Amino acid sequence: MPLISLHDRAALAARFRTDPALHLFELGDLDDTTWSNTAWYTASAEHGPVALLYSGGDTPVLLAFARPAAVPPLEALLGDxxxxxxxxxxxxxxxGAERALAPHYAVERRTPLLRMLLTHDPPAEVPHEAQLLTPDDLADTRALLATSYPEAWFDPRMLTGGGYTGVREDGRLLAVAGVHVHSPAQRVAVLGNVTTHPDARGRGLARACVTALCRHLAATTDHLGLNVRTDNAPAIRLYERLGFTTVATYNELVLSAS
Structure with missing residues (x-):
């Protein structure tokens, strides 16, 4: 079937809302701030998988999610x-979906991830008090991420809209939790950059940050999720204790032309 380019945001939102937990990133990318950097493709204007090509960062991003039963039509779409x-x-x-890109592309890196969704309210009691961060905290946030999570993708704009919480002790920022996506218009958010300084781990600081951020985002989100590596057992246990449930698995891949 011929490849179709999609431009109707309302129609895209309606399609993604049939499975919002799987499509949190795509729903967030319908916002005005990111829309101009997106290109959307499908094989059917009415139903079926959609592929998003995002060009707003240093490296282009392809997002094309589907449940296992819908992977074969997704492979066909990727081939087109x-x-x-x-x-x-x-x-x-x-x-398995990357099969459609072989032998034209080689996999440089593969990271299996869980998609988790907040399905229960976080526990009321937390061991520390976390505060919303602001643009005034930019330098400290960058320094903490550079030390404890150097591979993190950080968007400073998220400090403006209450998208980060942190715990300080004696003025020093020791832990943060933030968002990769926050769309009040689509009422979705994806948490990210949850980290604690190596000197302060094991004390529940990340738990306090995530809990505070979930409570803050509750007013503007109906679907709040996060991604976590499948081999990060301590983080998975933490998120489960905070009310998150695994809803999907997928792979983050770096692909290069063969």
Whole structure:
């Protein structure tokens, strides 16, 4: 079937809202701040998988999610999309979907992830008090991430809209939790950059940050999720205690033209 380029935000939102937990990032990218950097493709204007090509960062991103039963039509869509793909990009794909890109692309890196969704209220009691961060905290946030989470993707704009919480002791920022996506218009958010300084780990500071951020975002979100590596057992246990449930698995891939 011919490849179709989609431009109707309302129609895209309606399609993604049939499975919002799987499509949190796509729903967030319908916002005005990111829309101009997106290109959306499908094989059917009415139903079926959608592929998003995002060009707003240093590395292009391809997002194409589907439940296991819908992976075969997604593979067909990716095959049709091959002429439009950059030579190197980051991708979020379900297991096996990258087969459609071989032998044209090689996998440089594969990171299996869980998608977790907040399904229960976090516990009322937390061991520390976390505060909302502001742009005044930019330098300290950058310094903490550089020390404790150097591979983090950080968008300073998220400090403006109450998208980060942190715990300080004696003026020193020791832990943060933030968002990669926050769309009050679509009422979705994706948490990210949850980290604690190595000197302060094991004391519940990250738990306090995540709990405070979930409570803050509750007023503007109906679907609040996060991604976590499948081999990060301590983080998975923490998120489960805070009310998150695994709803999907997928792979984050770095792909380059063969």
């Amino acid at each position: 999309l091959l002429p439009f793909l950059p030579r190197r990009f980051l991708a979020g794909l379900p297991d």
